[in-house]
Amino acid sequence: MKKKFLASWLAILSATSLLITGCGSQQGAAGNTPAQADGRQIVLKAGNNQVADYPHSKIIHHFAKRVGELSNNRIKVEVFDSSSLGQEEELFQAMRVGSLDMGKIITSVAGKAVPSFQAFDLPYLFKDREHMFSVLNGPVGEKMLKELEEKAGVKGLIWMDQGTRNLYTVDKPVKAPADMKGLKIRVIKSPIMVDTINAMGGAATPMAYGDLYSSFKQKIVDGAENSADSVYYSKHHEVVKYFSMTEHFRTPCLFMISMKTWNKLSPEDQKLVLAAAKEASEWGKDLYQDEVDKLMGEIQKSGLQVIKDVDVEAFKKSVQPVYEKHQNQIGADLIKSIQQATN
Structure with a gap:
């Protein structure tokens, strides 16, 4: 297990190194300050444990596309599919310490750091899919995401359906x-x-x-x-x-961003990322069920x-x-x- 974790950690560090050395770009992970007004491209890496054509992956790639379009390619989100940067637990921990910018996890993983998220593991918690999304996108979900920021150091961007x-x-x-x-x-x-x-x-x-x-x-x-x-x-x-x-x-899934990365983005870029996330969420809301x-x-x-x-x-x-x-x-x-x- 230690060897597997080390291999995944080295993969994340290797990806970070490659992105930092890219010509005319700056990486958003910990230790690097995203470019703001100097025109250089901000490159953010996103980890994903699923293959590229999985419904969740399609939503993440659509998000990455919209970030590029809304920023006129000033911000680039590079998506690493198929657990190439590690499994969900490893992605979550990497985001918490700031060595990974973005990633997708099942909420059970976050429950270890934020006990309230263990609620999503309870049987028959939601009446149906509509009830689940009304909770996630309503006041209760917003409060839980705020707690996630404060206790785990990550910010939720897109809730995703994981079915039953x-x-x-x-x-x-x-x-x-x-x-x-x-x-x-x-x-x-x-x-x-x-x-x-x-x-x-x-x-x-x-x-x-x-x-x-x-x-x-x-x-x-x-x-x-x-x-x-x-x-x-x-x-x-x-x-x-x-x-x-x-x-x-x-039990839902959540695509998120490290607060260390989030806090380095300008207010304008933060709004841009949130807009892309909202669009991607709406665009892909029925993909999993289909x-x-x-x-x-x-x-x-x-x-x-x-x-x-x-x-x-x-x-x-x-x-x-x-x-x-x-x-x-x-x-x-x-x-x-x-x-x-x-x-």
Whole structure:
């Protein structure tokens, strides 16, 4: 793990070195002052863990394009896709210390530095996609972004849809909590997510995502939980039979900028970056859902059975102890304000 982190850190430093030595340009990361009125180009680097044609990546590239257009190419955002600058945790830490200008993470990563962000890991927190975006783009979301700036040193620019996480299993269909009994379900190593799967009736089994395909084949686990696009791109539909629409998690992603970089930009350039972010958010707001709808059709063609008649209300009832356990750390008032927010 240390070797992997060192390799990613060296990649970030190498990219920074290349950008600094570019003719007639100045880098925005820590230790370098962006050009303002002297006409030299400001170059900002953005890390992304997804491939270039993934919905989130398309939004980031559109943002980079609009920054260039709005600034008459005086500001250039260079996007590094496919985890070339590290995984999300590494990108987040690099932004915090100022060695990376921009990056995209799932909000679970930020929860380690800002406990309120752990709210997004709670099961059935949002009623639907519209409710989620009304919270994120409303007063509650604005307050949380301010807290992110103060506690983590990064500024949120674009909220992104990550869809819902659903259960998928090798041999046994799941429609209700009783069906989960005895099933070993792979989960992210998140205390809330582990507690959720256990409360739903399964046996939560934290495991590296890359080990999951072989673990299905070897019967080490009986199932997992994730979004339809992850199932498709990881080819898990080749080794499981059932995909149950439990929709138990709806955890957003966030594209952000290091406050160290942000504070070096002029007020005019800050407004420009915010304008580009707003345009990119609106431009790409339906990209993820459109992709999921398409891929759901593809995995069904492969023979994966999608189970829609799930007793969601029973699952919601089963996870109430998760709220009771974690609400003090997250903030009971915050959870209540999210749940009561109107679309």
